[in-house]
Amino acid sequence: MKKLQPIQDVEFTYDSQQRKPPALEEFLDAIKYRDLIYQLVRRDIIARYKRSALGVFWTMLQPLGMMLVMAIVFSTLFHQVEGYVAYVLSGLIAWTFFAQTTSAAIFQIVWGGVLIRRIYIPMTSFSVSSIGTGMVNLVLSLVPLLIIVLIVGRPITWALLFLPVAILLLTAFTLGVSLILSTMTIYFPDVREMYQIIIQAWMYLTPIVYPTNIIPETYRFWFLHLNPMYYMISMFRAPIYDGALPSLDIFVPGALISLITLVVGWIYFAVKADEFAYRL
Amino acid sequence: MKPVIILDNISVRYRAPEVKVGTFKEYAIQILKRQVRIKEFNALSNINLQVNEGETIGIVGRNGAGKSTLLKVVSRVLIPTEGRVRLRGWVSPLLELGAGFHPELTGRENIFLNGTLLGHKRREVETRLDEIIEFAELGTFIDSPLRTFSSGMIARLGFSIATTWKPDILILDEILAVGDENFRDKCNARIEYFRKEGTTTLLVSHNADNIEALCSRAIWLDHGEIKASGSVQEIIAQYQHVQ
Numbered sequence: 001m002k003k004l005q006p007i008q009d010v011e012f013t014y015d016s017q018q019r020k021p022p023a024l025e026e027f028l029d030a031i032k033y034r035d036l037i038y039q040l041v042r043r044d045i046i047a048r049y050k051r052s053a054l055g056v057f058w059t060m061l062q063p064l065g066m067m068l069v070m071a072i073v074f075s076t077l078f079h080q081v082e083g084y085v086a087y088v089l090s091g092l093i094a095w096t097f098f099a100q101t102t103s104a105a106i107f108q109i110v111w112g113g114v115l116i117r118r119i120y121i122p123m124t125s126f127s128v129s130s131i132g133t134g135m136v137n138l139v140l141s142l143v144p145l146l147i148i149v150l151i152v153g154r155p156i157t158w159a160l161l162f163l164p165v166a167i168l169l170l171t172a173f174t175l176g177v178s179l180i181l182s183t184m185t186i187y188f189p190d191v192r193e194m195y196q197i198i199i200q201a202w203m204y205l206t207p208i209v210y211p212t213n214i215i216p217e218t219y220r221f222w223f224l225h226l227n228p229m230y231y232m233i234s235m236f237r238a239p240i241y242d243g244a245l246p247s248l249d250i251f252v253p254g255a256l257i258s259l260i261t262l263v264v265g266w267i268y269f270a271v272k273a274d275e276f277a278y279r280l
Numbered sequence: 281m282k283p284v285i286i287l288d289n290i291s292v293r294y295r296a297p298e299v300k301v302g303t304f305k306e307y308a309i310q311i312l313k314r315q316v317r318i319k320e321f322n323a324l325s326n327i328n329l330q331v332n333e334g335e336t337i338g339i340v341g342r343n344g345a346g347k348s349t350l351l352k353v354v355s356r357v358l359i360p361t362e363g364r365v366r367l368r369g370w371v372s373p374l375l376e377l378g379a380g381f382h383p384e385l386t387g388r389e390n391i392f393l394n395g396t397l398l399g400h401k402r403r404e405v406e407t408r409l410d411e412i413i414e415f416a417e418l419g420t421f422i423d424s425p426l427r428t429f430s431s432g433m434i435a436r437l438g439f440s441i442a443t444t445w446k447p448d449i450l451i452l453d454e455i456l457a458v459g460d461e462n463f464r465d466k467c468n469a470r471i472e473y474f475r476k477e478g479t480t481t482l483l484v485s486h487n488a489d490n491i492e493a494l495c496s497r498a499i500w501l502d503h504g505e506i507k508a509s510g511s512v513q514e515i516i517a518q519y520q521h522v523q
Contacts, residue, residue, distance in 0.1 A: 012286075014356065016365040036396035043393055047384040050425075115380050119373055120356040121397060188307070274359040277352070278294060 022270040029122035036121065040129035044104075045136060059140040063093050067148070074209050081211050083152035086241050090149075091208035093141050094236040098174050098229065099199050101134035105178035106185050106192050113186075116277055123273045124266070127178040131171060138167065145240065155243035162245050166235040169258040173232055176261030179269040186272070186279050206230060228257045282368070284449060284480040285331040285354060290363035292324040292349050292504075323349040324360070324504045336481040338495035338512060340488070340519050346504040347484045351451050354482060369448025372398070374439075383427035387418055387437060390426055394441045408444045416440035417463070436463060443470050450474055450481045488516045 019025055030037070049055040067089040075084050108126035115121060149156065185191045206229045207215075215223050224230045231254030238246035246254070295318050324346045331337055339347050352358040353365060355373040380397045381390050391412055395405035413422050416436045418429075426434065450471070475481055475494075485491050491498060491512060498515035500508045508518055 012366040012368050013370075014365070014367040016359060016363075033396070033399065035400075035402040038402070039393045039396045043382050043385060043389070046389065047382055050384050115397065117352070117357060118355075118379055119397065120371075120399075277358045 022273065023267045026122055026124050026266070026270040026273060030124045030128060033122050033125055037125050037129045037132060040108075040125065041132035041136065044129070044133040056140065059137045060144045063089060063096060063141045064144045064148075066092055066096075070209050078209075078211060078214075083149075083154045083241070086145075086149045086152045086154050087211070087237070088209055089145050090237045090240045091206075091233050093138065093145055094170060094233050095203060095206065095208050095229070096141075097134050097138045097170065098177075098232065099203065100137070101130050101174050102178050102181055103195065103199065104130040104133065106181050106195060109182040109185055110189075110192065113276075123276060124179070124269060127175060127182055127269070130178060131175050134174070135167075135171065149240055154241055157239075157243040159239040159242075159244050162239045163236070166232075166239065166246070169255055170232045170236055172262040173228065173258035176258070176263070176265030179265035180261075183269050183272050186276050202227075202229065206233060208233065225253075228261070231257060281332040283330050283366075284333050284335075284368045285329065285482075286364075286366040287327050287329040287353070288364040288366075290324055290327040290329075290353060290360045290365065291322060292346075292353065292358060293361040294321045294323055295319070296321070322504050324353070327363070327506060329499065329506070329509075331480055331482070333480055334475070334478045335497060336475055336483060336495045338491035338498040338515075339482060339484045339501060340486075340491060340498060340515065341501035341507075345501040347501055348453060349504075350501065351453055351482060351484060354449065355451055367449065370399070370445070371449040371451065372442060372445070372447030373451040374442050374453070381426055381434065381438070384425055386425055387413075387416075387422040387429070390437070391441055394438070398442065398445075400445065404445075412437075412440045412444050415444070415466070432460070439467055443467075443474075446474055446477060447479055450479050452481060452483045452485075454485055454487075488520060492516060 020028070045056070049058060052058060054061065067085055070088045070092065071085045074088070078084055081087050105127045108130055109123070112121070112123070112126045116123060146156075181191060181195060205223075206227055207224070212220065212224060231250055234250045235246045235254050238244055238250070245251075327350065329337075339350065341347050349358065351373065353360050354367065355371050356365075356367070357373075380394055382393065385393065388409070391409060392402065392405050395408075395412075396402060416433070416439075418433060418437060421429065421433065429437070452471070471481075481494075483491065483494060495512050498509070498512045499506050500515050500519050508515055
């Protein structure tokens with residue numbers, strides 16, 4: 001085979017040897033494909049509720065139903081917690097966002113695998129769109145949450161303005177975890193099944209239905225502070241349930257964990273993304 | 281003549297454990313036992329190819345010769361293990377029409393989903409919407425959920441979306457057998473129009489007649505290597521001689 005002469009005088013729109021660093025390239029492509037991400041979110045929401053009579057109202061009813069169950073089961077146990085239903089619901093909504101979004105992201109990358117083998121798509125689209133869907137559900141469930149907070153008489157204060165920050169940090173953490181799990185799923189499909197068990201255990205290890213003071217004091221510190229979701233839940237809960245800003249020893253590590261997870265997850269995923277088509 | 285596709289020394293190497301490893305546990309055990317033997321397999325090796333604007337290249341070869349892998353490299357799905365790919369313009373791979381459709385969404389909603397999957401903006405899909413629906417001959421069905429469509433309707437919609445925009449590089453894995461004869465004529469007319477308008481085409485087909493009818497040049501892939509390349513008649517003759 002004769003070697004082809006390098007050609008300088010034409011501009012190529014794609015050159016496999018002149019690519020940007022993978023994390024940056026993936027980021028720019030995800031922005032370029034933002035309309036796709038929007039369509040994927042739309043699809044998930046439409047498809048989920050299309051055949052049900054109450055449609056999108058289920059997003060609001062579901063956490064309420066869950067909360068009701070939890071409240072009935074646990075409120076006698078934890079009657080020392082003031083406004084227990086608001087406590088449970090705030091934790092539950094943040095947790096549900098995390099659990100559903102990460103699981104959806106794993107499912108999406110498997111579903112998307114069919115497409116990835118055929119057409120070029122920035123592969124982060126799948127994790128990012130799962131986040132989008134989760135965000136829509138989260139924002140919708142804020143409505144019943146705030147109503148419950150009012151009903152049980154928890155204070156509504158200016159601290160609520162911190163809520164978007166808490167949600168953004170929770171989102172960053174969730175996206176980071178989603179990307180790491182998606183990458184692992186490509187290599188080991190069993191991750192998908194394993195994660196369902198892990199997420200169950202993780203939920204009970206996180207103070208969602210119980211107050212932190214029931215954990216024996218000797219190891220309470222480690223129990224809570226080794227669990228990144230403790231920070232995420234606390235940051236989300238503070239402005240809603242306590243009507244206050246989270247303390248700095250929650251906010252600073254919480255923000256750091258969330259941003260580092262996102263950066264690590266994004267880079268890990270982007271670096272491995274070229275190999276996905278070989279694996280799927 | 282402007283080169284539109286340049287492949288320099290492309291190799292695609294799959295590395296897979298010889299036994300299928302499914303779980304962490306099995307993997308860990310096998311690593312500990314040093315049992316994981318990695319098998320390397322070259323789906324493509326040292327491919328050099330230059331395709332100029334407006335050319336239609338036919339690719340022939342047996343199953344597993346690397347034809348589909350080559351198409352994947354050009355459609356940017358597979359980053360080659362070695363070598364350099366350069367492309368100019370928008371690549372449209374007409375493989376597997378309708379991958380990415382959702383059964384619960386209506387035809388119209390699926391057009392937006394599929395159009396953006398192909399890399400178009402929502403706005404661009406919006407402006408082509410009527411054209412897509414008309415070409416697919418779906419009429420009032422367009423607002424029904426896709427699960428109520430026949431497989432022919434789904435294929436027509438898929439083709440219609442994928443070909444509404446004129447690609448710079450068109451990738452055809454087998455000539456499409458979509459719908460009835462009437463619709464097939466429409467499809468072929470569209471592809472013919474693209475070629476006239478300067479679209480560069482890569483065509484994989486087992487049908488020598490198709491290749492002879494459409495292509496200006498052909499390459500013969502065998503075991504991941506280019507065994508021969510040249511004029512269509514020459515290559516087809518050589519290839520059929522071996523068959």
